[in-house]
Amino acid sequence: MTPLAIELVPCLSDNYAYLVHDKDTGLCAVVDPSEAPPVKKALAAKGWKLTHILNTHHHFDHTGGNVALKEEFGAEIVGPGKDRDRFAGLDTGVDESTGWSFGGRKVRVMEIPAHTSSHIAFIVDDAAFTGDTLFAMGCGRLFEGTPAVMWSSLSKLMTLPDATRIFCGHEYTQSNGQHVGNAAGSFAGSYVDTTSAPPSKPTQAQLAAEAVKAAAHYGDYSTSAAYIVALPHGIVPSGFGTQYCAYHSSTAAAGHTIAWTNDPYLPDVGSSCGAGSVNSPGTLDGVSIVFGHEQGETETDPQPNSGWLDSSGAENGDKCAWTNLENNPNAGGYPTQPLWSNANNGCVQSY
Numbered sequence: 646m647t648p649l650a651i652e653l654v655p656c657l658s659d660n661y662a663y664l665v666h667d668k669d670t671g672l673c674a675v676v677d678p679s680e681a682p683p684v685k686k687a688l689a690a691k692g693w694k695l696t697h698i699l700n701t702h703h704h705f706d707h708t709g710g711n712v713a714l715k716e717e718f719g720a721e722i723v724g725p726g727k728d729r730d731r732f733a734g735l736d737t738g739v740d741e742s743t744g745w746s747f748g749g750r751k752v753r754v755m756e757i758p759a760h761t762s763s764h765i766a767f768i769v770d771d772a773a774f775t776g777d778t779l780f781a782m783g784c785g786r787l788f789e790g791t792p793a794v795m796w797s798s799l800s801k802l803m804t805l806p807d808a809t810r811i812f813c814g815h816e817y818t819q820s821n822g823q824h825v826g827n828a829a830g831s832f833a834g835s836y837v838d839t840t841s842a843p844p845s846k847p848t849q850a851q852l853a854a855e856a857v858k859a860a861a862h863y864g865d866y867s868t869s870a871a872y873i874v875a876l877p878h879g880i881v882p883s884g885f886g887t888q889y890c891a892y893h894s895s896t897a898a899a900g901h902t903i904a905w906t907n908d909p910y911l912p913d914v915g916s917s918c919g920a921g922s923v924n925s926p927g928t929l930d931g932v933s934i935v936f937g938h939e940q941g942e943t944e945t946d947p948q949p950n951s952g953w954l955d956s957s958g959a960e961n962g963d964k965c966a967w968t969n970l971e972n973n974p975n976a977g978g979y980p981t982q983p984l985w986s987n988a989n990n991g992c993v994q995s996y
């Protein structure tokens with residue numbers, strides 16, 4: 646079998662339709678035609694004749710060209726059978742149990758609800774047409790499903806082989822790829838727990854419990870809140886200065902999962918956690934270097950390891966730890982380590 650030819654057709658302001666051509670049978674499908682004119686133009690340029698229209702979901706920016714193209718070419722419209730009422734002129738309803746076939750090729754239909762309740766993906770050979778469920782560096786809006794439903798749909802897509810090529814419904818790469826900024830007002834406040842003296846060697850469970858107390862104090866269990874447990878001088882949790890300088894983690898709290906960070910009193914361990922690494926004597930050098938590292942990672946991977954990790958499992962700060970330390974004018978002149986930048990494909994002190 647000759648491999649399918651797939652032609653990208655930009656439509657509207659940021660939509661993508663795709664022509665899928667099977668040279669062996671002469672069949673040609675268009676996936677999610679937002680509008681007819683650019684699709685007709687692409688067909689004419691290729692000399693292909695449209696035989697099928699495939700829709701991942703009913704939204705008008707994916708079906709707007711259906712009727713005109715069906716009229717002109719007599720093409721068969723194939724879409725989610727469970728959503729028949731919301732499709733004008735649907736000829737063939739498909740779902741996971743029916744699948745579909747295109748010429749002699751088996752087309753897998755995957756039900757991936759959340760953007761809409763009956764959103765589907767078409768998977769043929771190594772190509773997956775994911776509509777408005779999966780984009781480059783992002784997923785679609787949850788119009789008709791909860792985050793849990795979207796997660797289950799994305800998890801289904803993750804079962805596809807790594808070599809699968811994803812053809813998505815919109816060009817959102819640039820906006821999805823915007824870097825995390827240091828939002829003004831991101832520091833909500835501080836709270837001193839005076840209810841009892843801290844243990845001299847707190848365990849991770851005790852530190853997590855302290856973060857839970859802070860979350861109760863602020864009443865914010867949302868995923869955009871992060872709690873930093875800053876330990877006073879002389880309190881040295883096990884492993885501090887020998888195995889780590891600080892770390893961030895997450896824990897269950899009141900039915901939620903909160904992000905928290907263990908920031909011990911760094912000057913207590915001196916140069917092993919950065920003292921004097923940039924300035925002399927630089928007693929506090931490690932404070933901005935290490936805590937900046939943790940903040941960067943807490944923002945990009947608040948509930949380890951569910952956020953940004955590289956292919957070997959390293960978090961953002963780990964990739965650049967203890968390299969190119971400098972007094973950073975973008976950080977108030979305090980010393981910092983660089984953080985990883987996808988855009989620069991390297992470690993950067995500013996972006």
Ligand SMILES: [Zn+2]
Pocket residue numbers: 702704707760777
């Ligand atoms: Zn949509």
Ligand SMILES: [Zn+2]
Pocket residue numbers: 704706707777814815
């Ligand atoms: Zn769309």
